[in-house]
Amino acid sequence: MKLALAITGASGIRLSMRFIENLPSSIDLYVCASKNAEIVSLCEEKKAKLYDNADIAAAISSGSFGVDATAIIPCSMNSLAKIACGIADTLPTRIAAVALKERKPLLLAPREMPLSTIALENMHKLSSMGVVISSPTMAYYSEADTLEKMEDFLIGKWYDTLGIQHQLYQRWSDNNHKEHP
Ligand SMILES: Cc1cc2nc3c(=O)[nH]c(=O)nc-3n(C[C@H](O)[C@H](O)[C@H](O)COP(=O)(O)O)c2cc1C
Numbered sequence: 119m120k121l122a123l124a125i126t127g128a129s130g131i132r133l134s135m136r137f138i139e140n141l142p143s144s145i146d147l148y149v150c151a152s153k154n155a156e157i158v159s160l161c162e163e164k165k166a167k168l169y170d171n172a173d174i175a176a177a178i179s180s181g182s183f184g185v186d187a188t189a190i191i192p193c194s195m196n197s198l199a200k201i202a203c204g205i206a207d208t209l210p211t212r213i214a215a216v217a218l219k220e221r222k223p224l225l226l227a228p229r230e231m232p233l234s235t236i237a238l239e240n241m242h243k244l245s246s247m248g249v250v251i252s253s254p255t256m257a258y259y260s261e262a263d264t265l266e267k268m269e270d271f272l273i274g275k276w277y278d279t280l281g282i283q284h285q286l287y288q289r290w291s292d293n294n295h296k297e298h299p
Contacts, residue, residue: 119144121280122178122185122217124210125151128192128229130254136266137191137273138164140286148178148185150209171208179212181220187280188217192229192254195237201226202240218247225250225279250279259294260287 121141125134134151138160141147147166150173151157161168169176177183190197190210197210206215217224226249230237241251254272262268267287274286 119186119281120146120148120184121282122148122150122188122213124188124190124197124213125149125157126190126192126194126197126210127152128194130192130227130229131157133227133254133269133272134191135160136269137189137276138166140270140273140277140284142283145282148176150176150178150213169209171210173209174207174212176209179209179216181216185213185216185220185222187223187225188213189225189227189276189280190214191225191227191276193226195228195230195234195240198226198228198237198240198244202243218249221248223250223280224248225252225276227276228253252276252279259290262287 125131135156138147141164147164149161149166150169150171152171158168178185200211201214204215206212214224226244228241228251245251252275256268257271260271262271270286274284277284
């Protein structure tokens with residue numbers, strides 16, 4: 119699978135880094151983010167291709183490159199608004215526009231609190247086009263007792279949406295007699 123991942127300027131960059139860390143090596147990963155030493159070294163380790171935020175001529179900016187799925191983690195309200203309006207002036211917003219025009223899976227993880235009516239309207243608009251809006255929302259039923267385990271749960275849920283196999287969290291089953299999800 120060719121997976122394009124964009125990292126935008128919302129709080130939660132650690133989540134995108136752990137998303138990259140846990141990816142199986144069978145995924146061809148293409149990352150765009152503003153220059154950040156930690157992301158660069160992580161991409162080298164994972165053999166991911168790293169593009170600059172402004173590299174509009176990158177391979178993943180063309181529909182003909184054939185990206186299978188696109189994720190923006192975390193997604194700022196700024197990038198969310200641009201994507202909802204069809205603005206594609208950065209590589210993250212361009213790869214989202216490509217996913218929309220090619221009718222390919224697009225996952226956005228918007229991070230903001232509280233949410234403005236504008237942000238909610240943008241999410242509603244994109245959701246009605248088939249975009250998966252999947253904010254990093256804590257689930258207490260997962261019984262994660264550390265920040266890492268809570269992050270594993272969030273990343274596992276994103277992998278589920280993208281069809282990536284993982285064992286990052288324990289799935290709810292009939293054997294659980296706890297608070298219902
Ligand atoms: C420390 C810091 C944390 C931020 N956290 C968020 C956030 O959680 N969500 C958000 O939408 N914007 C957040 N912002 C604001 C965005 O970075 C800003 O709107 C920026 O223009 C987004 O640009 P981009 O969408 O091109 O990445 C934060 C900014 C700073 C400096």
